[in-house]
Amino acid sequence: MKVIGLTGGIGSGKTSASNYLEKKGITVIDADKISREIVEPGKAALNEIVLCFGNEILNEDGTLNRKALGDIIFHDKEKRATLNKIMHSKVLLEIKHQLKELREKIVVVDAPLLIETGIDQMMDEIWVLNVHEKVQIHRIKKRDKLSDAEIEARMKAQLLPAERNKFADVILDNSGDLKDLYKQIDEALIKIDKRYKIRDKR
Ligand code: ATP
Secondary structure, eight states: OEEEEEEESTTSSHHHHHHHHHHTTOEEEEHHHHHHHTTSTTSHHHHHHHHHHOGGGBOTTSSBOHHHHHHHHTTOHHHHHHHHHHHHHHHHHHHHHHHHHOOOSEEEEEOTTTTTTTGGGGOSEEEEEEOOHHHHHHHHHHHHOOOHHHHHHHHHTSOOHHHHHTTOSEEEEOSSOHHHHHHHHHHHHHTHHHHHHHHHHO
16 A cells, blocks of 8 residues: 655645545545544543633534634644644544555545654655645635735744655645646656656665
């Protein structure tokens, strides 16, 4: 089994790429989905988060108020580190668990903080999505209705694209339309065997 780590900044197109890969029959493990599941009411991660951040980060129905938590952690590096400490080991454990159950030829792990958390080290190769900053901000605004300052804070909490690209085996440019992205994904998949042959010879 070859495990591909798919990553990129906020709004770079990870979900769009993952959806396409899934349509092609490729299994995708979604780190964001795991992150949401482990903070459901009653789960250990949510209890730990409440202990650290207080009841203010809960909605009235006891679910996590992601916006409230985001407002805190995207403006405070230490608090972000605290949250990451609670979340990352649990997410990693679940990714490992899911990978162990799979027998597919190719599996993709979609994780926004793939490199920042060191999950990249478990991957056979890394695909990084790039998108021109202006296009990225425009797409995030349209999708999330965030202010410029909120978008900037979220972008600052992630690696700079140039840093992320240093880890990339494949760079996908998602500044164009989805058809263009899909074409690049198809090409990357076609060339996958070739990349492994080259690597095996080293
Ligand atoms: P996040 O990290 O915030 O979860 P993401 O990397 O998963 O984001 P997407 O949700 O796939 O990114 O894309 C961000 C937004 O941009 C979405 O609304 C998506 O529909 C749109 N989008 C993505 N790629 C394209 C494209 N090539 N053309 C037009 N819109 C796009």
